[in-house]
Amino acid sequence: MSDPNTIRVLSLDGGGMRGYISCVFMDLFVQQWGINPNEIWKYFDVITGSSIGGIQALAYSIGLSPSDISGFFTNDGQWIFTTSTSTPSSQPSTLTKINTIVGGPFSDPTFYPSTTPGIGTMRLKSGLVSTFGSNTLQNALTNVIVTSFEKNDANPDYAQTTNTPVYFSNSNIVPFLSGQNSLMTDVGMATSAAPLYFAPWNIGADSYIDGGVTQNNPASFGLAVARAIKPVANRFCVLSIGTGLGDVGFPATTTLAKAKKEIIDLNLDPKAYGEKWRLSSKQVKNLQTLANNLGALEGANLIMYLLGAMSTGPQEIAALELNIAANYTLSNLYNYRMQYYLQPDLDTELDDSTPAILAYYKSSVTDYFNSDISNITTFIGHLNA
Numbered sequence: 001m002s003d004p005n006t007i008r009v010l011s012l013d014g015g016g017m018r019g020y021i022s023c024v025f026m027d028l029f030v031q032q033w034g035i036n037p038n039e040i041w042k043y044f045d046v047i048t049g050s051s052i053g054g055i056q057a058l059a060y061s062i063g064l065s066p067s068d069i070s071g072f073f074t075n076d077g078q079w080i081f082t083t084s085t086s087t088p089s090s091q092p093s094t095l096t097k098i099n100t101i102v103g104g105p106f107s108d109p110t111f112y113p114s115t116t117p118g119i120g121t122m123r124l125k126s127g128l129v130s131t132f133g134s135n136t137l138q139n140a141l142t143n144v145i146v147t148s149f150e151k152n153d154a155n156p157d158y159a160q161t162t163n164t165p166v167y168f169s170n171s172n173i174v175p176f177l178s179g180q181n182s183l184m185t186d187v188g189m190a191t192s193a194a195p196l197y198f199a200p201w202n203i204g205a206d207s208y209i210d211g212g213v214t215q216n217n218p219a220s221f222g223l224a225v226a227r228a229i230k231p232v233a234n235r236f237c238v239l240s241i242g243t244g245l246g247d248v249g250f251p252a253t254t255t256l257a258k259a260k261k262e263i264i265d266l267n268l269d270p271k272a273y274g275e276k277w278r279l280s281s282k283q284v285k286n287l288q289t290l291a292n293n294l295g296a297l298e299g300a301n302l303i304m305y306l307l308g309a310m311s312t313g314p315q316e317i318a319a320l321e322l323n324i325a326a327n328y329t330l331s332n333l334y335n336y337r338m339q340y341y342l343q344p345d346l347d348t349e350l351d352d353s354t355p356a357i358l359a360y361y362k363s364s365v366t367d368y369f370n371s372d373i374s375n376i377t378t379f380i381g382h383l384n385a
Contacts, residue, residue, distance in 0.1 A: 014051025015243025016350025
C-alpha cells in the first residue's frame with residue numbers, strides 16, 4: 001500500500017517461546033484479512049519488533065509467512081532452550097538458575113550453553129542462518145526496525161553491563177537508526193540475547209543483548225519513525241501484538257516451593273540429583289552451598305520478578321498510550337493491541353519449550369482471536385481504507 005496519507009505499522013513484542021502466540025495470531029490475522037501471507041511486508045510502512053518479535057519482524061520483511069517461521073518454535077525452540085544435547089526442552093533446575101543469578105558473570109553467566117553445537121546459543125544461530133541466509137537489512141522489502149542494547153564495557157567479566165539502546169534498521173531516516181548493512185542473522189542474535197538466558201552477541205567490536213531491555217513493545221517508536229518516513233500522512237494504523245501476560249521468569253507462587261523441594265532431593269542424594277539435572281560434581285557442591293542460604297533463594301526470586309516487571313510495565317504503558325491516542329484524542333489513529341492474560345497455574349516461563357505449552361499457546365490465542373473477531377475485523381477495515 002503506497003497511500004501517502006496513511007501510515008501502517010506492525011509491531012511485535014518479545015517473549016521467548018511465547019512468541020509462538022504472536023506467530024499463531026499473525027497466521028489467523030492474515031487469513032481473516034485475506035492477503036497473501038508471504039506479502040505481509042507490502043501492507044506495512046514499518047515492521048518493528050523486540051527479541052523474538054524482532055526475529056519475526058525480520059522474517060516478515062523479506063516475504064516469509066507466519067507458517068514459514070512456526071517451525072522456529074516447534075522444532076528449533078526445544079533445542080534452543082535445553083541443557084542437553086540428547087533431550088529437548090530440558091530446562092535447568094531451579095537451584096541451578098538461582099545459582100546463575102546470584103553468582104553472576106563471575107561464575108556461569110547463562111542458563112543455556114553458549115558454545116555447545118546443536119543447543120542453546122548455537123542452535124539459535126543455526127536456526128537464524130537457515131531462516132535468513134546471507135540477507136542483510138538492505139534485503140528487507142519494507143522499513144524494518146529491530147531493538148537491541150549495546151554494551152561497551154571493555155572487561156568481559158562484566159557480561160551483563162549495558163549502556164546504549166540500539167535500533168537496527170534498513171532506514172537511516174533518523175540518526176537513531178543504525179546497522180543498515182548488518183546481516184539479519186546478527187541482528188536476530190543481538191535482539192534475542194536475553195541476559196541470564198544467553199550470552200551477549202558480538203557484531204564486530206561491539207556486544208549486544210536483548211532488545212527487550214530497551215523496549216519490549218516498540219510500537220510507538222515504530223510509529224514515530226514511520227511519521228518521519230511519511231511526514232505528510234494524517235491517518236495512522238498500528239497493529240501491536242503481545243505475547244501474553246504472566247510470569248516472565250520464575251513463577252512467583254511456586255519458585256521457592258520448587259527450590260525447597262530440590263534442596264531436600266539434593267541433601268538426600270547429591271549424586272542422584274546431579275545425574276537428574278546433568279550437573280558436574282563441582283556444580284553439585286556449589287548448589288549445596290547455595291542451599292544453605294535462604295536469603296539468596298528469596299533474592300533471586302525477587303530479581304526475576306523485577307526483571308519481569310521492568311519488561312512488562314513499559315510494554316503495557318506503550319500500548320496504553322496508543323490506546324489513549326486512538327480513543328480519546330483527535331489524532332486519527334487506529335490501534336489494535338493483541339494481549340491477554342495467560343493461565344496462572346501453567347509454567348509460562350520464557351524458556352518453556354515443551355509441546356504441551358506450545359499447544360496451550362496455540363489454543364489460547366485461537367480462542368482469543370475468535371472471541372474478539374468483531375474488533376479485529378473492524379481494524380482490518382481501517383487497514384484497508
